[in-house]
Amino acid sequence: MLGTTAATVVGASTMGSFAPEAAAGQRRPLDVEAGAHDPNFIEGRITGLRKGMLMVTSSDRSMHRIHLTGATSVWKLRPTSSDAAKVGDGLYARGVRMPDGTLAADAVWLNIVNLQVHITSIGRNVMHLDHHGDRIVGHVVAGTTAAVYNSTPAVSDLSLLQVGKHAQVIGAWRPDTNEVDLATVYAAA
Known part of the structure; x- marks a missing residue:
C-alpha cells in the first residue's frame, strides 16, 4: 500500500x-x-x-x-x-x-490513504504529489473531491491549492499503482 x-x-x-x-x-x-x-x-x-x-x-x-x-x-x-x-x-x-x-x-x-504530501503540479483533473520522495498521481473526482483550507468547512473549489505547498490528502488508493482518487485535500490558503 x-x-x-x-x-x-x-x-x-x-x-x-x-x-x-x-x-x-x-x-x-x-x-x-x-x-x-x-x-x-x-x-x-x-x-x-x-x-x-x-x-x-x-x-x-x-x-x-x-x-x-x-x-x-x-x-x-x-x-x-x-x-x-x-x-x-x-x-x-x-x-x-x-x-x-x-x-x-x-x-x-x-483502499484508504492519509498522506502528508508536497504538491508538485496541478492539472485540470489531476495533482502530482510527492510523498517522502515517492511520486503520486492524485485524481480529482468530480462531485467528490473537496478541499479544506485553514480548518474551514470542505468546499469543492480547489483553486486555492498551490504548487510548492504542503497538504494532507485523504483518498482511495488504486491498488498496485502510485495513483490515488482524492476525497479531501487539507491545505493552508
Whole structure:
C-alpha cells in the first residue's frame, strides 16, 4: 500500500465515527494497552470474497475473516455498499470478534490513504504529489473531491491549492499503482 495509511463517511456507532479521518485515530477499547494488538481492528488486503464475508491477509501475513452485514458502514472514496469490495483492495475494518473468530464489522474502509504530501503540479483533473520522495498521481473526482483550507468547512473549489505547498490528502488508493482518487485535500490558503 501507499505510504502511511489511515481512515467523510456519515454515521456514528457506539465505537465512534465512521468518517475516513476516524480510521487514523482509532480509539482503543479500555482493555487494550497502548501499542498492543487490538483484536477488534484488522488491516490487510482482500484475498477472497464470499457472500457477506471477506477473507483478508494482514501485513503480518495472518489471515482473517470479516463478516459484513447490512449495518456495516463501507467507505471507498465515499460511502458505498459492500459490493464495492474487490480482491486486491486494501482495508481497515473495525468491529467485534465473534466466538468463531470472525470479525463482525461495524465499519470498513477500502483502499484508504492519509498522506502528508508536497504538491508538485496541478492539472485540470489531476495533482502530482510527492510523498517522502515517492511520486503520486492524485485524481480529482468530480462531485467528490473537496478541499479544506485553514480548518474551514470542505468546499469543492480547489483553486486555492498551490504548487510548492504542503497538504494532507485523504483518498482511495488504486491498488498496485502510485495513483490515488482524492476525497479531501487539507491545505493552508
